[in-house]
Amino acid sequence: MPELVNHWWITRPKRKLTLLIDILRVFFAVARGEQWHGNRALQRLFEEALEEAYIKRKGDRREGSGSGGRTYASWLQAFGLWFADQQGRVWPTWAGQDLIDASSPGPIMLHQLLAFQYPSVYSRAARVSDRFNGIFPYRLLLQFLADEDLGHRLTHDELGLIIATEMDSISKYDLVKDKILGFRGLDRRIELASAILGDGWERIYGHPSKLRDTAHTMFCHLEFVGLATLVDDGTWALPDDKLYDLNEMLSGHLPPFINLLTTSEEDFQRKFGRGPHHQKDTRNMLGSHTVSAADAEAKRVLWTYYGIVANNPFIPEEAIIDRVSVQTGISMSKIRAILQKVSKTKPSNDEIALRYLELARGGREAAVAFEQATAEIFGPWGLGFESEWIGAHPNHPDVRVLNVAQAPYYAGILDAKAYEGGYDLPRDHERRMYDEYIPAHRHMKRDEHIVPLRWFGYVSSSFGANFDRKLTRIAQRGGVSGFAISADTLLALVQRHKQRPLTEDEFCDLFSVNREVMVDDFSTA
Template sequence: MPRRCNYWWVTRPKRKLNSIPEVLSVFAAVSLENQWNGDRTLHIRFEEELEKAKLKSVGRRRDASGSGGRTYAAWLRSLGLYFTDPVGKVYLTLAGQAIVDGKPPVDVLTRQVLEYQFPSAFSLSVGVDRRFRIKPFRFLLRLLMDDRLSMGEGQPPSLGQDEVGKIVCTEAESEKDYERMVGRLLRYREEGDAALSGTFFEEYLGQRVIDLRDPYEKLREIANTMFNWLEYTQLIARDKDRMFIPDEKKARVRRILDTPSHLVARPEDEETFQRRYGLDPWHMKDTRNLIATGSVSSRAIDVQRIRAAFIQKASKHPVSQITTDLVDAIARDTGADRRLVEDTLMTTYPHGAIGGFLANYYEMAFKGTDKATDFEKATTDLMRDVFHYDATHLGQTGSKSAPDILLISDDEGYQAIIDNKAYSRYSITGDHHNRMVHNYIGKLDTYSSSAYPLAFFAYVAGGFAPSIDKQLRAEVNEGGVHGSGITVSVFIDMIKKSEQTAYTHARLRDIFSLDRQITLEDIEP
């Protein structure tokens, strides 16, 4: 019997979900329809393949039993991406299959995160107490929509790691506890740890307290992991150690919370539960007859390896189409027949799979200076590959006279400049105002040889301060050029819309010339 865990718990071999598509594709290539349970050779092979793909750090194994591989497999299982049948064979759920097939992983995993529940087949196997009957991430979103949890006038409702770890993770058993949780959180903000029970450690942590210098560390780490999972859904943003829902996401969150979502029954029945929980956004029921699929051929194994290699590449760079260079690279990486590689990619991913990259791109927008250059280069690639500009990355040259990105449109005869800001609430300070007006706009000819007129400037950021519209208008008025700001979440929505209907450069010029922050209502192609 697993040891009792008297608080919300999520497994976290990695604290963020970005690598799930890659880990899952490797897992599928290694284990699909093999007997996973009890096969240490298979567990070790999975661990070795993760290390080879640089998805897991290479280190000395403590027991040579494949425990590292089992930990990553448990991560996938906890999210409803696969199940094992009564004899231990592995099958992907519809959600898992959708990710391997190149469907947008954020769309798939958003559903899995929001439908994550206690109890589940996984939570029972690791001993999470049965007193919890709740969908924890939906509960957190509900709290984040409650104005009573604002930290001050003009600030959105927010939650901190200590609040979630010490109060919500330990005390919220079901939706019936909602009002009590609001009261407990407000009390904690006033009293701090004095608001906790005198028997807190005995009641909730028992013998699990490891570091007496910071006895709450485990709960804080769980809260941080849950913040990371919610951040992956692109429904929340973070400001330091607090999470909140950006204004442009509140309507969507409200629709999510207004849609009833009931607990999946029979968590003791692994296959039944996982197939119900592991639905993708495009199915209401899993009706597959997996018994009739037959044995796995060597060709099918090669196809899984090809898919795994593709997903690993697509997670690091935007892939909007299948090219001969990509086919050649995957044929080299996998050793598979080139014709099979081309057929597999053209059949499974005819339009590429840009969604896998967008999850990583979203995260870059909140990393500050740590990932600034990566954010700029990624935006350059997207402007080139998705919106078909002649896009040049100029940033980090050491010169303050050049913006991050220069765009050229031969279709419409204009050029434009993009400046990336990897912050959750970017504000145009006096120095940044002067740099845009006097350096980027005023000295265009020092970094561009194009004779086309400058049509617009735009900021792409994780989020903006409330004063952004006023600040943009000041730059427009002084610089004499149209401009705008767009959050990374709205920019990603534009990218998704472009997959259905391409934007013309004339339409893009109109959108980026609004002289204010661009909203979801502005971005129809």
């Protein structure tokens, strides 16, 4: 039997919550109304769906058992987003349903983090030690962040090595706080681990890197709901404007403790997963629209549909159906029939915009999704170009853009960088653009036309100092002008283009400035 986990623990197939709604939609497209536990075929199908949506990296699956799918399902269960009924069938909790119905995710996930407790259905399955029973980890973490004596900040070491290992009772708060203050002068991490955890710490708690990873994951969750921000490597702080709100929240009405010993797993998950908008969950789920487990074709239609609409707020329904047909090989009439049988919600433009901004700061986990979403934004229902995501091919930029609707034909190439702290264009990336990408795409053939490369560009959450100088250097060495544009400015550009379309000359001028494009560059054009 596996050993008990002797510290706070949350599984982390993704450290950030940026893609949580995408994963949740795919999960319910595959598993809603079906028996999950022990159903290896369904678990493998979920894993395949995640890979096809580029949420999970493709690769060899361990023994073909669907273990990757089970990890993601456990992650969703840990936040109270689904439950299994007495027959083991999967259904969304109210919180899960509200998320896939395009409700604002921040308040819902904040409620779920505040309600996250030990023990739970998840922590019992993960074998978290019983000594943590009765605590709410995220509430305690927020209490430490709200503490003026700690400067409203914590490090990975302080959370992972001290709080997560020792905070098994609210009565220990002052003791643990004093320990944090006492060890803030230590510099070397291995010394810190040894000094705090004592001899034999690795045998008791596991390697310190595991504890720091858990800490980083929990901070990322608080960042998603706006209650933590990374101030430097390994140090997180409570945003200045959130202190009053947090104190009000922690002293107000909070989700109650649920006694798992006297509550069935189904009832526990239903209560845990009520979310902020519902007082109780008495739904009869058997009347819900479902797709049979045997109908893998219909499930594929659903997860492909959600994968497409997640990245593009502008694409019309018929174009979605056409694209689903191309990707699955299923006729459009059959796709329409499948979609009519199930309840589905197309995300709103505001939800998609928020998701895109989150992806831009999402790091490696969100890189592919950000690249694909950027391709869609430059595409026919965004800025109006013909665009293609080519980031999966080695030695290629992330996105190729073509203007072939009318002469003069031209092309552009883009790199989309999902960097948490902004993108500063490292020297090797700079070289790759002028030495590899531009020469390889300088002249592209489309039908009978030779399409010249007119510009290159970068899209990210923000850009580092001297970025304009680096763009100019690439333009000089590559012989093609370029630009950079932040994710929020790009969304503003799309809205401007929808109000009054930019001409081809205006686009070329805008994307050839050899600096970062600002809203003022097109707001008065």
